Amino acid sequence: MFCKRIVLATMVAAGLTAPLGAQTTLKGAYHDFFRIGAALGPEYFTESDAAGATLVKAQFDSISPENALKWESVHPSPQGFHFGPADSYVEFGVKNHMFVIGHCLVWHSQTPRWVFEDEQGKPLGREELLRRMHDHILAVVGRYRGRVSGWDVVNEALDEDGTLRQSPWLRIIGEDYIAKAFEYAHEADPKAELYYNDYSLENEAKRKGGVELIRKLLAQGVPVTAVGLQGHYALEWPSIEAVDATITAFHALGVKVNITELDVDVLPRVTRTHTADVSSRAESGADSNPYTAGLPAAQQQSLAERYAALFRVFLKHRDAVTRVTLWGVTDRGSWLNNFPARGRTNYPLLFDREGKPKPAFDAVIGEARSR
Numbered sequence: 001m002f003c004k005r006i007v008l009a010t011m012v013a014a015g016l017t018a019p020l021g022a023q024t025t026l027k028g029a030y031h032d033f034f035r036i037g038a039a040l041g042p043e044y045f046t047e048s049d050a051a052g053a054t055l056v057k058a059q060f061d062s063i064s065p066e067n068a069l070k071w072e073s074v075h076p077s078p079q080g081f082h083f084g085p086a087d088s089y090v091e092f093g094v095k096n097h098m099f100v101i102g103h104c105l106v107w108h109s110q111t112p113r114w115v116f117e118d119e120q121g122k123p124l125g126r127e128e129l130l131r132r133m134h135d136h137i138l139a140v141v142g143r144y145r146g147r148v149s150g151w152d153v154v155n156e157a158l159d160e161d162g163t164l165r166q167s168p169w170l171r172i173i174g175e176d177y178i179a180k181a182f183e184y185a186h187e188a189d190p191k192a193e194l195y196y197n198d199y200s201l202e203n204e205a206k207r208k209g210g211v212e213l214i215r216k217l218l219a220q221g222v223p224v225t226a227v228g229l230q231g232h233y234a235l236e237w238p239s240i241e242a243v244d245a246t247i248t249a250f251h252a253l254g255v256k257v258n259i260t261e262l263d264v265d266v267l268p269r270v271t272r273t274h275t276a277d278v279s280s281r282a283e284s285g286a287d288s289n290p291y292t293a294g295l296p297a298a299q300q301q302s303l304a305e306r307y308a309a310l311f312r313v314f315l316k317h318r319d320a321v322t323r324v325t326l327w328g329v330t331d332r333g334s335w336l337n338n339f340p341a342r343g344r345t346n347y348p349l350l351f352d353r354e355g356k357p358k359p360a361f362d363a364v365i366g367e368a369r370s371r
């Protein structure tokens with residue numbers, strides 16, 4: 001690292017490095033530390049947005065599918081699978097030598113109701129639901145074996161208080177649905193990395209529950225490679241100390257930690273607490289959408305400082321953190337324009353609505369360079 005710094009300083013002195021901007025890339029700056037990913041919608045992986053696809057190829061060395069591999073997308077009806085968009089997502093990643101993530105196998109959201117019911121609409125029994133879960137995981141993970149490198153196997157199994165969420169998976173199968181999902185994924189692709197993924201693990205109670213859950217799974221020999229901290233953050237929440245402590249707590253169990261869905265909400269909070277539960281809905285009044293004409297310089301600066309502080313802590317834990325993925329590419333396409341309230345103008349990512357790097361991008365690059 002010392003050596004790298006001297007080389008860089010010499011290059012800067014000789015005018016050999018490009019100014020921050022066009023030539024500078026996230027994946028280049030972080031190459032020695034961890035992978036940098038982005039979640040993609042179809043416009044990127046089908047390349048219908050050619051400039052967007054070019055930006056993704058230049059900047060990121062890992063990709064996640066924003067929706068294309070969720071149960072409702074790949075397996076919308078009991079009659080069968082619909083793999084078209086997922087195939088083109090995986091193809092895009094493989095062609096561009098990216099670390100391709102699968103998201104996600106077992107979740108309570110974006111999973112059709114039929115999954116949990118028999119033909120008469122009555123709740124399934126444990127064995128029948130386990131069989132469905134097995135069939136789904138073997139079909140989806142098996143199809144992309146050797147091409148998708150890591151899977152979010154179970155997404156959001158915990159409630160805010162750290163107990164298991166009362167989802168249909170838990171109600172019908174019981175607590176071991178989580179272990180079973182990992183076993184099936186491992187059976188389908190023994191070489192794939194397998195993740196437990198959740199939001200708000202930075203909050204004390206949920207973190208405690210998460211640590212307990214992962215500790216138990218590991219003790220039973222369940223093949224968990226890493227914990228994914230979704231990283232749906234705000235300017236003031238969570239504290240950097242909480243992020244730091246959360247990475248430390250999970251790494252101490254012997255798993256890696258990935259930041260899997262990073263974004264920073266800059267708009268006024270419209271829900272009672274910070275949440276990334278996609279079923280949360282809120283109304284927005286005029287005062288909750290204050291930046292429709294652009295993000296003022298002061299907020300732009302706060303966002304850049306927030307990103308710098310977050311990447312400082314990720315870099316501090318570079319022995320634990322193997323990937324940091326942003327949940328989207330540009331502010332224009334971010335899900336936070338419509339969550340938890342619809343139709344707002346948010347600025348949560350590193351590229352602006354035109355795909356230009358923001359001050360937050362420079363701040364993130366700056367953190368890597370100062371190592």
Ligand code: XIL
Pocket residue numbers: 066067155230261276277278335
């Ligand atoms: C979001 C997508 O970004 C939206 O397009 C979709 O309408 C809802 O889901 N946690 C997750 C992601 O694990 O799958 C969610 O993605 C964001 C919260």
